[in-house]
Amino acid sequence: MDRRSFLASSGAASALALMPAALRAQAAAAGDAKLNATFDRIMTDILPEMPTLATVLGMDKGANAPLKHRLEDNSAAGRAKGQRMLKRAIADITAISPDSLSPAAKLDREVVLYSLNSQALPNDRFGLDSVQRPYLITQQAGVYFETPDFLNSSHTIVNAEDCAAYLDRLAAMATSLDNETAEQKEQAARGYVAPGWSLDLVLAQMAKLRSPATAQSGLTQSLATRAAKANIAGDWQAKASAIVEKQVYPALDRQIALVKQLRANGRTDDGLWAVPKGDEIYAAALAEATTTNFSPDEVHRMGLEQVASITAELDTILKGQGLTQGSVAERLNALNVRADQLYPDTPAGREQLIRDLNAGVAAMTAKLDRLVNHWPNAPLEIRRVPVEIQDGASNGYYYLAALDGSRPAIYWINLKSVGDWPKYSLPALTYHEGVPGHHLQLTIAQQAKTPLLRKLSFFSAYSEGWALYAEGLADEVGGYASPLERAGFLQSYLFRAARLVIDTGIHSKRWGREKATDYMVQTVGFARPRSQREIERYCTQAGQACSYKVGHAAWVRAREKAKAILGAKFDEKNFHDILGAGAMPLTILERMVEERARAAA
Numbered sequence: 001m002d003r004r005s006f007l008a009s010s011g012a013a014s015a016l017a018l019m020p021a022a023l024r025a026q027a028a029a030a031g032d033a034k035l036n037a038t039f040d041r042i043m044t045d046i047l048p049e050m051p052t053l054a055t056v057l058g059m060d061k062g063a064n065a066p067l068k069h070r071l072e073d074n075s076a077a078g079r080a081k082g083q084r085m086l087k088r089a090i091a092d093i094t095a096i097s098p099d100s101l102s103p104a105a106k107l108d109r110e111v112v113l114y115s116l117n118s119q120a121l122p123n124d125r126f127g128l129d130s131v132q133r134p135y136l137i138t139q140q141a142g143v144y145f146e147t148p149d150f151l152n153s154s155h156t157i158v159n160a161e162d163c164a165a166y167l168d169r170l171a172a173m174a175t176s177l178d179n180e181t182a183e184q185k186e187q188a189a190r191g192y193v194a195p196g197w198s199l200d201l202v203l204a205q206m207a208k209l210r211s212p213a214t215a216q217s218g219l220t221q222s223l224a225t226r227a228a229k230a231n232i233a234g235d236w237q238a239k240a241s242a243i244v245e246k247q248v249y250p251a252l253d254r255q256i257a258l259v260k261q262l263r264a265n266g267r268t269d270d271g272l273w274a275v276p277k278g279d280e281i282y283a284a285a286l287a288e289a290t291t292t293n294f295s296p297d298e299v300h301r302m303g304l305e306q307v308a309s310i311t312a313e314l315d316t317i318l319k320g321q322g323l324t325q326g327s328v329a330e331r332l333n334a335l336n337v338r339a340d341q342l343y344p345d346t347p348a349g350r351e352q353l354i355r356d357l358n359a360g361v362a363a364m365t366a367k368l369d370r371l372v373n374h375w376p377n378a379p380l381e382i383r384r385v386p387v388e389i390q391d392g393a394s395n396g397y398y399y400l401a402a403l404d405g406s407r408p409a410i411y412w413i414n415l416k417s418v419g420d421w422p423k424y425s426l427p428a429l430t431y432h433e434g435v436p437g438h439h440l441q442l443t444i445a446q447q448a449k450t451p452l453l454r455k456l457s458f459f460s461a462y463s464e465g466w467a468l469y470a471e472g473l474a475d476e477v478g479g480y481a482s483p484l485e486r487a488g489f490l491q492s493y494l495f496r497a498a499r500l501v502i503d504t505g506i507h508s509k510r511w512g513r514e515k516a517t518d519y520m521v522q523t524v525g526f527a528r529p530r531s532q533r534e535i536e537r538y539c540t541q542a543g544q545a546c547s548y549k550v551g552h553a554a555w556v557r558a559r560e561k562a563k564a565i566l567g568a569k570f571d572e573k574n575f576h577d578i579l580g581a582g583a584m585p586l587t588i589l590e591r592m593v594e595e596r597a598r599a600a601a
Contacts, residue, residue: 031100035109038096039451042089049073049082053456055154058402068155069168071147075179083123090116107592108454111584115457118288126277128192131285131542134272135194136184137259138540139201139392143176144209144252148219149389153399156406157226163236166223170240173219174247181255188262191276194540196266197513199259201392201536206256208388214245218388270516270539271507282507285543290461290550291585296508299546303500306549307523310494317487332491332525335484341422350384350415353426357382357413360430361439367477371436373573374580378443379408380434390416394537395530396429398438400446409439420530425488427481431474432492437467444579454582460544462583465551468496495524496552499545503538513539554586558593565597574600 047054051067054060060068072078093113098106122128133141151173155166187193194202214220215237224237272278272285287293294302314328323331335341343349361380368375378401385393393414401409411433414420421429431437441463446455471489480486498520505511505519513535520531538545563570578593 028100028102028105031096032102032105035093035096035101035105036451038092039108039112039453042092043452046085046089049078049085052150052154055150055156056400056402057452058404058406061404065161068162068165071169071172071176073179074143074176074183076183078179079129079183083120086116086120090120107581107584107588108451110588111457111582112451112454114291114585114588115459121284121288125284126281127190128187128281131281132289132544133541134192134275134281134285135198135540136180136187136192137202137255138194138198139205140394140537140540142202143173143180144202144206144255145389145392147173147176148209148222149386151219152222152386153410154407157223157230157232159230160232160234163223163227163232163234167236167239167243170219170223170243171247174243174251177248177251177255181251181258184255184262185258193262193267195270195513196263196268198536198540199263199266202259203256203263205389205392206252206259208391210249210252210256214241214249217241217244218386219244219248269510270513271510272542273507273510279508282542285507286504286546287543289543289547291459291587292461292550294550296504299500299550300504300509302553303497303502303504303549306497307494307501310490310497311523314487314490314494317483317490321483321487327522329522329525332487333521333527335424335487336419336422336525336527338422341424343418343421343423345418349418353415353418353421354382354384354413356423357411357426357430357434360427361434364431364435364474364477364479367479368435368440370477371473371573372440372444372576372579374444375440376443376447378439378447380411380439381408382411382413382434385412385414385416390414392533392536395420395533396433398433398442400442403446409443411439414533417527417529419527422488424482424484425491427474427479427485428471428489428492431471431479432467435470436473437470438463440470441466441579445582448580448582450582457583459583459585460547461551461554461586462589463551464548465553465555465586466579468493468548468552469555491525493549493552495520495526496548498523499534499538500549502535503543503545506535506539507542551586554590558590561590562593562597565594565601569600 047059047064048067050072051060051070052072054064054067073081090113093109093116096109098109101109122131128134129136136142139145151166151169155169156162157166184193209218212218220237220240223240227234227236267274272282275281282296286296286299290299311328314332318324318328318331323335325331326334343353361382365377395414397412399410399412401407413429433439448455471492474480475486475489480489502511502516502519506516513532516535516538517528517532520526520535521528524531526534559575562575575593578589578596581592584592
């Protein structure tokens with residue numbers, strides 16, 4: 001900032017501070033109105049360019065109904081247009097002085113600008129869409145992976161118009177595949193292509209998507225079965241089948257041909273260090289994922305320290321249960337295959353697992369009034385990851401509900417192998433993905449009276465940190481019914497601490513996939529297939545795995561700081577009211593908690 005800018009901003013702040021209270025309130029109200037109008041205009045401008053987001057939010061109705069017929073324009077021209085709109089949004093919000101705003105609006109401005117600038121950085125510095133996901137096509141990314149899941153999970157089918165919209169999006173999928181094929185070819189020429197083993201997984205999953213007869217394709221059946229269930233007249237199966245046959249499969253074949261070509265010259269290394277500007281990209285990915293400036297070495301050391309501490313605590317619990325032979329990981333591995341801890345590897349066994357998860361959510365929901373002052377009783381569905389994508393999908397994840405209530409929140413669990421989910425480990429997963437974890441935090445944020453653009457600001461370290469912190473809250477209210485379930489909870493913490501070591505090991509210390517998998521198996525006690533799927537995700541999604549434990553540490557620090565300030569006046573439920581302020585970077589979270597505590601002291 002130059003001297004004149006500093007003087008101008010200082011003068012504005014001083015003038016505002018000297019105003020009588022009523023005039024300050026009027027000035028802040030005017031500033032807030034201007035900021036909110038700017039936020040609303042930005043949303044009005046960008047929503048037509050993000051039709052799948054409109055559907056996810058339940059905003060593809062009324063005047064926005066045409067959006068339900070479209071997918072994003074992922075052509076080179078469409079991507080460039082998106083970058084121009086992003087830059088304009090940043091400029092318009094920056095032009096509004098924070099000194100003209102109320103504290104709440106000032107926070108909204110700060111958080112939204114942080115988010116938008118983070119979104120602009122990958123393209124500005126590296127010519128990439130994302131620093132955390134630098135490869136367009138992987139075992140967990142790409143049109144082939146994301147669009148079928150979106151059409152099946154988010155595109156609702158209620159009437160004939162919804163069916164017609166589905167068909168239009170199905171046709172648009174072919175265009176998106178071709179646009180992505182062209183972009184991936186260009187990115188590969190610059191050195192940005194997923195490791196060879198990832199392309200092997202991609203090809204296997206594409207083959208599963210491509211192999212059914214078009215009438216039996218999941219893309220066709222998703223529409224046909226839901227239309228039939230809703231008693232919507234029309235031969236939707238035939239119409240969808242024709243689009244799959246004439247447009248989607250040919251475009252998929254073209255992409256398969258490119259991936260095979262890239263695989264023939266495939267990379268044998270696994271980390272970002274090996275790609276152009278890889279060290280810089282990883283530093284940016286780590287900063288984006290954790291909303292901190294920790295270096296890879298600092299995160300690596302943090303992980304090693306936490307692994308040692310949690311392992312020692314687990315050792316004590318396991319010994320108390322008569323599990324004394326071998327390392328902690330070896331004892332957990334033995335527990336993982338014990339008959340009393342396994343569900344039957346059958347459809348009935350998987351159905352029972354889902355029922356038990358639902359029972360766990362219900363039991364913890366009944367205890368929420370001990371943790372938070374106000375909690376929304378929003379519906380949550382628990383579903384298994386679709387079979388077509390389970391080979392590359394994460395082990396568990398959460399989908400936000402539509403804003404209008406047309407679609408519930410969904411907690412997905414990958415049931416490729418029931419052996420991945422011994423019974424003692426499931427309570428912690430439910431508290432993480434359901435309540436008091438993601439479902440509680442995200443629903444509170446979604447229903448808060450903040451601008452929509454602010455609600456869309458997502459920070460992995462905040463949300464994943466909360467979800468991990470929530471596993472500990474569950475412990476405080478008796479959520480773990482036995483010492484073994486508590487061991488499952490601590491294993492969850494150990495798993496996230498090991499991620500700090502592994503992610504930095506892969507991307508900055510040149511660990512290979514096998515070494516990283518060995519470390520997880522030998523440290524955490526997960527089965528090797530599950531461990532390897534996790535490692536493969538970290539290889540192609542840099543930094544995100546570090547957001548959990550870095551975020552958890554920030555939530556714990558913030559709580560301890562509030563306790564230190566408030567002493568006997570500290571109230572846990574009041575502390576958790578911070579969730580109503582919405583997601584934010586960790587540095588802002590810790591600052592806000594301290595400010596609120598000092599104001600209440």
